[in-house]
Amino acid sequence: MDNSSFINDMLREHGLKKTRIRSEMLSLFINNNFALSASDIILRMKAGNDRVTIYRALASFEENGILHKASEDRQGIKYAICENQYPDKKHSVQHAHFRCDECQKTFCLNDVVLPNVKIPNKDFSVNRVNYTIHGTCNECKDMPR
Amino acid sequence: MDNSSFINDMLREHGLKKTRIRSEMLSLFINNNFALSASDIILRMKAGNDRVTIYRALASFEENGILHKASEDRQGIKYAICENQYPDKKHSVQHAHFRCDECQKTFCLNDVVLPNVKIPNKDFSVNRVNYTIHGTCNECKDMPR
């Protein structure tokens, strides 16, 4: 589907320039319900785009609150679009993520409220919480291994 | 302090050979209350040890249940010693971790019970949970930035 006007707004809103690469990147995030790494993006875009450009765009999108880090491991950092980008959805600042161990996809569980956990607060001051649930997603569950 | 007999037992128990490198590695884990990556280990051991040897030892220790992955990100995989190594402590299979954003150290919160969260189980089947609390550790809190 065509989200071009939506994407244009999103870029303009943050004072970012509308370029082919950045528009294509954002439409990837909009059209997928799972998080994407730089390599995921390169894989899905037509070839010939410099990796550096993708990395810098991701950094810029994160700084501007368009994307957030959904998962981070040795395979790379996966980003997802922030829910507050959609005018009709509230932003879940701290939400859980689900990571499928089969396909390595990471999904945002925007509706899952993060439980508050007591930790020895004389030793640590808490900043944020990363709650990632690992398992198998529905698609892989039905797949012959 | 000297843990050599403890370390010897630990290695023998798993049918692993007692070598200089592996003993030194284990004593690092015992004498630090935070998780260590391959690079952390190399930094703390006297130079001249092959990185590959460290990586393979870490893998072997994890397979044998001596170490577990405490955190994993772009900076590397950090391992911590499993609590059930100590005869007088029970093993907390699923425990939370604390990661200091200043010094990048990861601590095992063995006493923090993992909160159980409801997720749409028609979409996902849960396997395990990663609960990592980010913030500032006590040491860095008192440090002038």
Added chain:
DNA sequence: AATATAAACGCAACTTTGTTGCTTTTAGAA
């Protein structure tokens, strides 16, 4: 429409983390 400029792009080079294949050394059992 022309122009100025900051943002974005592209290229080369580099770093860090980790892996694989293969050979040599060695701990510890027989």
Added chain:
DNA sequence: TTCTAAAAGCAACAAAGTTGCGTTTATATT
């Protein structure tokens, strides 16, 4: 003492990400 699997060492490679620097371009302003 001998034997052997485990551990160590070396070379080469790969993936993810970063930095510096010069070029191009979107867009605001004239």
